[in-house]
Amino acid sequence: MNDHLLVIFPHPDDEAFGVSGTIAQHTKKGAPVTYICLTLGQMGRNMGNPPFATRESLPLIRQKELENACAAVGIKDLRQFGLRDKTVEFEDEKFLADQFLAVIEEVKPARLITFYPGYSVHPDHEATARAVVRAVKGMAEMERPELLCVAFAKNSEEDLGAPHIVTDVSDVFEDKMNCIKAHKSQTQWLVDRVEKEAGMMEWVKNERFWRYPL
Amino acid sequence: MQPIQPTDVQTALDQLIGKELYLHLETTNGAYANHNNDSVLTVNAYIRNGKVTPLSGKIMGSGPYRVGLKIELGWIYAEGLTHWEIDSQGRLLMAGHDQEGRLAVALQLSSSPFDV
Numbered sequence: 001m002n003d004h005l006l007v008i009f010p011h012p013d014d015e016a017f018g019v020s021g022t023i024a025q026h027t028k029k030g031a032p033v034t035y036i037c038l039t040l041g042q043m044g045r046n047m048g049n050p051p052f053a054t055r056e057s058l059p060l061i062r063q064k065e066l067e068n069a070c071a072a073v074g075i076k077d078l079r080q081f082g083l084r085d086k087t088v089e090f091e092d093e094k095f096l097a098d099q100f101l102a103v104i105e106e107v108k109p110a111r112l113i114t115f116y117p118g119y120s121v122h123p124d125h126e127a128t129a130r131a132v133v134r135a136v137k138g139m140a141e142m143e144r145p146e147l148l149c150v151a152f153a154k155n156s157e158e159d160l161g162a163p164h165i166v167t168d169v170s171d172v173f174e175d176k177m178n179c180i181k182a183h184k185s186q187t188q189w190l191v192d193r194v195e196k197e198a199g200m201m202e203w204v205k206n207e208r209f210w211r212y213p214l
Numbered sequence: 215m216q217p218i219q220p221t222d223v224q225t226a227l228d229q230l231i232g233k234e235l236y237l238h239l240e241t242t243n244g245a246y247a248n249h250n251n252d253s254v255l256t257v258n259a260y261i262r263n264g265k266v267t268p269l270s271g272k273i274m275g276s277g278p279y280r281v282g283l284k285i286e287l288g289w290i291y292a293e294g295l296t297h298w299e300i301d302s303q304g305r306l307l308m309a310g311h312d313q314e315g316r317l318a319v320a321l322q323l324s325s326s327p328f329d330v
Contacts, residue, residue: 043260045244049315051215051297054307055238055322059329084330086245086260122245154249 003031008111011126013183014064020179021169029073043085069182090126097134116149163208215297227271237264238322292321
């Protein structure tokens with residue numbers, strides 16, 4: 001059986017917090033993972049004090065961080081779509097969905113992970129999620145991958161119920177932390193908190209997904 | 215980037231007067247501003263590669279600083295600027311960072327288009 005996992009997110013580091021443990025578990029089994037990352041997170045705000053980056057150098061830094069993060073969890077197939085951070089929702093949704101569909105038809109994933117439409121806060125997350133759903137809905141039912149979504153809006157559990165899948169990723173915790181740490185320009189604050197707060201540690205050790213009703 | 219030295223920035227601005235330039239102007243409080251605090255409005259404005267020819271330009275204030283550029287039919291300005299540099303491509307980059315090092319405002323001018 002094809003055990004390919006396809007992950008689609010708009011920003012480098014979107015994979016780190018909620019999914020990189022699942023990715024590491026997958027690649028450790030020898031199963032392939034394809035990661036479509038739409039932008040370079042060019043609009044990130046954290047420049048450091050004193051500043052280590054400018055608006056213009058940030059994408060170059062984040063490109064390297066993304067490559068290191070993929071290496072940390074064994075992703076060998078990274079597809080970058082070259083879009084601009086914060087503009088995804090203004091792109092043509094059908095065009096984006098067709099690009100996703102081309103990759104889905106190529107790698108034939110058993111599972112596809114993205115954000116949950118309506119419950120992922122950032123406009124790029126929402127636009128990505130909508131285009132993924134559109135792409136998958138365009139497929140014959142038998143051909144569709146299982147669609148697993150990450151939701152973190154405040155009303156997620158209230159509206160969607162408890163996550164359908166909670167994966168304990170303790171066995172790959174170090175790989176996951178290395179993935180998070182690879183996105184150093186974005187995640188230093190989180191790394192500090194994980195190392196100090198027990199609650200944060202528990203949050204990182206479990207990954208939560210909702211099946212999207214297609 | 216370095217903390218703004220207003221006389222140095224003024225010298226850099228003076229060299230751009232009358233030239234056709236590409237403008238990057240943004241201000242943001244972050245895409246998660248409202249998610250993190252219900253009472254805050256998420257706001258962001260963004261122009262990438264506006265084509266402008268400044269007729270004059272001034273830096274004002276005692277830090278954080280304001281920079282205003284007069285153009286043929288109007289004005290461009292940014293407030294809250296704290297840092298600046300001329301980057302390796304000769305572009306004038308100015309930004310305002312808060313205490314945590316987060317960018318809140320940026321005003322940048324270049325003789326060639328910024329990457330998109």
